[in-house]
Amino acid sequence: MAKAALFLIATMLCLPALAQRIEGTLDCAATKTDFIYDCTIRLQRAGQPLTGVQITVGADMPSMPMAHNIKPVQARAGAKPGEYQARLDLEMTGEWAVKLRLTGPVRDQLVLHYEFDENGARPALRRSGTPPRK
DSSP, X not given: OHHHHHHHHHHHHHHHHXXXXXXXXXXXXXXXXXXXXXXXXXXXXXXXXXXXXXXXXXEEOTTSTTTSEEEEEXXXXXXXXXXXXEEXXXXXXXXXXXXXEEESSSOEEEEEEEEEETTEEEEOOOTTSOOOOO
């Protein structure tokens, strides 16, 4: 009985750490080739860089589901902790839902909505006209 109580207490103390949300951002620069972007992905959890994960990056256009999507690519580790690099070969400019599938010590999926144009990418505005929270 005492072991069960200790396990329950330990579990309750660890739950806040386990439930901390992973946050991600993109910084994408347009290349000289139309619709190809070099992107830096930044991941963090509880304000700390998230390292050691493998990331598969895919994307589709929310305005045209299943009509425009890209083949997922593997991101590689970047220069700084919590940074990853990927090249996205999109089919057109506009809003894209970039899907990050994380595996390794952390398993999760993030969907980031970004507006891509000839200059790069920026967070897409929500329907309310405000950018998503960071």
